[in-house]
Amino acid sequence: ALVSMRQLLDYAAEHQFAIPAFNVSNMEQVHAIMQAADAVDSPVIMQGSAGARDYAGEPFLRHLILAAIEAYPHIPLVMHQDHGANPAICARSIQSGFSSVMMDGSLMEDMKTPSDFDYNVNVTRKVSEMAHACGVSVEGELGCLGSLETGMMGEEDGHGAEGKLDHSQLLTDPDEAVEFVKLTQVDALAVAIGTSHGAYKFTQPPTGDVLAISHLKTLQQRLPTTHFVMHGSSSVPQDWLEIINTHGGDIGQTYGVPVEEIVEGIKYGVRKVNIDTDLRMASTGSIRKFLTDEKNAAVFDPRKFYKEATKAMQAICQARYEAFGSAGHA
Numbered sequence: 001a002l003v004s005m006r007q008l009l010d011y012a013a014e015h016q017f018a019i020p021a022f023n024v025s026n027m028e029q030v031h032a033i034m035q036a037a038d039a040v041d042s043p044v045i046m047q048g049s050a051g052a053r054d055y056a057g058e059p060f061l062r063h064l065i066l067a068a069i070e071a072y073p074h075i076p077l078v079m080h081q082d083h084g085a086n087p088a089i090c091a092r093s094i095q096s097g098f099s100s101v102m103m104d105g106s107l108m109e110d111m112k113t114p115s116d117f118d119y120n121v122n123v124t125r126k127v128s129e130m131a132h133a134c135g136v137s138v139e140g141e142l143g144c145l146g147s148l149e150t151g152m153m154g155e156e157d158g159h160g161a162e163g164k165l166d167h168s169q170l171l172t173d174p175d176e177a178v179e180f181v182k183l184t185q186v187d188a189l190a191v192a193i194g195t196s197h198g199a200y201k202f203t204q205p206p207t208g209d210v211l212a213i214s215h216l217k218t219l220q221q222r223l224p225t226t227h228f229v230m231h232g233s234s235s236v237p238q239d240w241l242e243i244i245n246t247h248g249g250d251i252g253q254t255y256g257v258p259v260e261e262i263v264e265g266i267k268y269g270v271r272k273v274n275i276d277t278d279l280r281m282a283s284t285g286s287i288r289k290f291l292t293d294e295k296n297a298a299v300f301d302p303r304k305f306y307k308e309a310t311k312a313m314q315a316i317c318q319a320r321y322e323a324f325g326s327a328g329h330a
């Protein structure tokens with residue numbers, strides 16, 4: 001059944017767990033997420049980005065998620081719009097039936113230039129007014145996602161600032177966060193703690209100076225009832241990196257956000273954990289492996305390798321539901 005983000009995150013807070021929010025743009029991802037949720041009895045957050053709308057087209061994206069609700073009526077599901085660049089985009093998603101929208105006012109509409117506090121408050125408050133009138137939840141973002149090592153925003157294949165960010169932009173300011181939540185009435189707040197989008201997050205397994213989980217504790221002391229969202233929270237599985245690179249791929253050495261660090265963050269109010277890259281890597285790795293295996297040389301039915309991708313993605317989804325504690329809460 002379709003539920004709002006607020007309903008689900010309030011419940012998660014009460015029971016001290018978080019829900020992975022998986023990005024979707026095709027049917028195999030939707031299958032994997034739902035099969036895993038069904039296997040472990042977890043609620044689901046599925047989110048569509050601007051890139052997903054470009055790829056699938058809005059009606060296909062929407063109907064894929066609606067198909068998941070129809071096929072699994074017993075599983076609570078949030079249909080969330082990821083990273084809205086302006087209020088009009090959020091308005092269209094509300095109109096088309098999403099139960100949650102993200103207004104990302106941490107960046108200007110170009111999704112490259114960091115915004116100032118007043119701009120962010122204004123656009124986010126506007127979306128909250130619209131969304132709440134329709135029973136739809138709102139996620140806002142304060143602070144910029146980016147590397148505390150390099151000041152770069154990451155995201156090699158999508159949005160991201162060209163210039164360097166300074167340290168103060170890369171960690172959500174606690175005083176501003178209190179003010180932002182009060183002024184905008186968001187249901188969930190995405191925070192900056194050193195994570196970034198895409199596969200290239202950290203050059204080594206991250207330590208506390210580049211992945212500031214402790215900053216969540218500071219934020220939670222000031223905002224004890226706010227639901228925090230971690231973006232850029234793929235773990236960049238080293239086994240899939242290896243499989244991709246031993247089957248014709250060439251991805252540089254890189255590290256993601258360790259699952260145990262996310263689990264630590266859940267103690268400090270993290271309730272939604274955004275994951276896209278991990279499913280992309282599992283999908284690519286499993287398809288590369290299948291197609292380069294000489295015993296599959298004669299295969300030309302794509303369902304054969306799509307099925308491998310679905311299985312690989314399902315295993316990751318299931319592991320995240322279990323680790324974040326949402327398993328058993330459908």
Ligand code: G3H
Pocket residue numbers: 023049050051052082083157158197198276277
């Ligand atoms: O926000 C970042 C997500 O990974 C979405 O990426 O815009 O390429 O679909 P995308």
Ligand code: 13P
Pocket residue numbers: 023082083196197198199230231232233234235274275276277278
């Ligand atoms: P990853 O690139 O780490 O999977 O993050 C996805 C994300 O934050 C989508 O909003």
Ligand code: NA
Pocket residue numbers: 047081082083102139274
């Ligand atoms: Na989002």
Ligand code: ZN
Pocket residue numbers: 083197231232274
């Ligand atoms: Zn994101």
